[in-house]
Amino acid sequence: MDFLRMNNISKAFPGVKALDDVSFEVKSSEVHSLIGQNGAGKSTLMAILNGITKQDDGEILINDKIVKIDDPKDAFNLNLSIVHQEFALCNNLSVAENIFLGNEPFNKYGYIDKEKINTDAAKMLNSINVDLNTDEIVGNLNTSQWQIIEICKALSKKPKFIVMDEPTASLDENQIDNLFEIIKSLKNNGIGIIYISHKLNEIIKISDRITVLKDGKIKKTFGKENVTEKLLIETMVGENIKNKNSNHLNDIIYPILKINDLSHLNSFNKITFNLHKGEVLGLSGLLGSGSNEILRSIFGVIEFQSGEINLLDKKININNPRDAIKNGIGYIPSDRKNEGLIQDNSIKDNSILTIFKKLTNLGFFKANEAKVTTQNYVDKLNIKISNINDFVMNLSGGNQQKVVIAKWLAKECRILLFDEPTRGIDVAAKAQIWSLISEFTKNGGAVIVASNEIKELIGNCHRIITLQRGKINQVFENKNFNEQEISLSISSN
Numbered sequence: 001m002d003f004l005r006m007n008n009i010s011k012a013f014p015g016v017k018a019l020d021d022v023s024f025e026v027k028s029s030e031v032h033s034l035i036g037q038n039g040a041g042k043s044t045l046m047a048i049l050n051g052i053t054k055q056d057d058g059e060i061l062i063n064d065k066i067v068k069i070d071d072p073k074d075a076f077n078l079n080l081s082i083v084h085q086e087f088a089l090c091n092n093l094s095v096a097e098n099i100f101l102g103n104e105p106f107n108k109y110g111y112i113d114k115e116k117i118n119t120d121a122a123k124m125l126n127s128i129n130v131d132l133n134t135d136e137i138v139g140n141l142n143t144s145q146w147q148i149i150e151i152c153k154a155l156s157k158k159p160k161f162i163v164m165d166e167p168t169a170s171l172d173e174n175q176i177d178n179l180f181e182i183i184k185s186l187k188n189n190g191i192g193i194i195y196i197s198h199k200l201n202e203i204i205k206i207s208d209r210i211t212v213l214k215d216g217k218i219k220k221t222f223g224k225e226n227v228t229e230k231l232l233i234e235t236m237v238g239e240n241i242k243n244k245n246s247n248h249l250n251d252i253i254y255p256i257l258k259i260n261d262l263s264h265l266n267s268f269n270k271i272t273f274n275l276h277k278g279e280v281l282g283l284s285g286l287l288g289s290g291s292n293e294i295l296r297s298i299f300g301v302i303e304f305q306s307g308e309i310n311l312l313d314k315k316i317n318i319n320n321p322r323d324a325i326k327n328g329i330g331y332i333p334s335d336r337k338n339e340g341l342i343q344d345n346s347i348k349d350n351s352i353l354t355i356f357k358k359l360t361n362l363g364f365f366k367a368n369e370a371k372v373t374t375q376n377y378v379d380k381l382n383i384k385i386s387n388i389n390d391f392v393m394n395l396s397g398g399n400q401q402k403v404v405i406a407k408w409l410a411k412e413c414r415i416l417l418f419d420e421p422t423r424g425i426d427v428a429a430k431a432q433i434w435s436l437i438s439e440f441t442k443n444g445g446a447v448i449v450a451s452n453e454i455k456e457l458i459g460n461c462h463r464i465i466t467l468q469r470g471k472i473n474q475v476f477e478n479k480n481f482n483e484q485e486i487s488l489s490i491s492s493n
Helices: 042-049 072-077 095-099 114-127 143-155 173-188 200-206 229-237 291-298 321-326 336-340 347-351 367-380 397-410 427-442 454-460 483-491
Strands: 003-013 016-027 031-035 057-062 065-067 080-083 161-165 192-196 209-214 217-223 255-264 268-276 280-284 306-311 314-316 329-332 415-419 446-450 463-468 471-477
Touching: 003 042, 016 031, 016 042, 016 057, 016 192, 016 217, 031 042, 031 200, 042 080, 042 161, 042 192, 072 080, 080 143, 095 114, 095 143, 114 143, 143 161, 143 173, 173 192, 173 200, 200 229, 209 229, 217 229, 229 427, 255 291, 268 280, 268 291, 268 446, 268 471, 280 291, 280 427, 280 454, 291 329, 291 415, 291 446, 321 329, 329 397, 336 397, 347 367, 347 397, 367 397, 397 427, 415 427, 427 446, 427 454, 454 483, 463 483, 471 483
Parallel strands: 031 192, 031 209, 080 161, 161 192, 280 446, 280 463, 329 415, 415 446
Antiparallel strands: 003 016, 003 057, 057 065, 209 217, 255 268, 255 306, 306 314, 463 471
């Protein structure tokens, strides 16, 4: 039996002790899950294991032999593989080329064997019941498909140990079930899996052991027997997370946005609904249902072919995001890393991105006003930072999401579109995000949320629209919310 151990790992960044004497292990044929709030140190620990960053103290051992991991190539040579939470794909290459990137087979002439790459990629996709064109350029795909490619890329390296960092964040229920079957198969073949997720029901279902990381330290390790979501939450945050949204439909009677017969190629067809002032409206459906594309169309990222959008009973033309912004519509994308933020810019620069023109007068930038504005939103949204001039890339996923929200609150939008707002963030940060959404609507704003987190939608929305294959299937009002019925409305044919 193989063992991978990380002994007494410590790592500090300027102003932050990310890891403090952490010891963690995984053995072959087991799933050992690692959970904790954003900023707990999970990503840092895995970055050390993958050679992306170097620990200050501690050692890594495989079968009691100390190993040196200075870069991802070292990890690869030690049969370690990782499915990243944030996508690491080349958008200009094909699906097959991304899956075997850095691990390409060569023909007898010394050239990359593209035919074998496509054949092997197709077999791998078929093994997880995914119908995806291996020749398709990755930049043309959506985040759900990117996640599948990341999983296949890791599996293509035939690892002894594999890290799965939020692997189901963009997958529908069928894909999740398929992934779990793959994980069981990997276990049976002697592969050890480190599984990281904020979806506690998944953690309990798939794990042999569960370790809770809190404030850079190991809090506790549980066996799979007699562990509950409540117990894990209490261990992570010290209290049970409660929803602050009352969910009442009082005064939600005035339509602010009307979507009429909106259609886009094969993504969605004849979508019609109203969004009311003060309302949180949920959209939910399986992969390919069109919910994400509807938001992107309303914001002008993709062009709809027919239908119209009315704002305050007046038809508006949205041909690009600039048109949407002019009409007071903001968009928080599911891919916050590439679409929501400029990673190598500061927290301040990102938070004022939408009001930069307002902060400029006769060619002079109002630096002090920008600083005050940013600090106000840092305080208001409880964004955990050391300094507003720090790079936004150094923040945890939940805090990055809050910076994206801050830039749209600064713009004073009347409508916000949230695409998978809690993807890859912990339970405490989820509650904070939903609290911000609730406060925004109580102050007169309106929100559309596309999400597959049914429990979250039930706990925070006034209405939920379910979609199937690009069409509206059913509309639920909060007085009739039922998790089983909503789930059935999404998944049944």
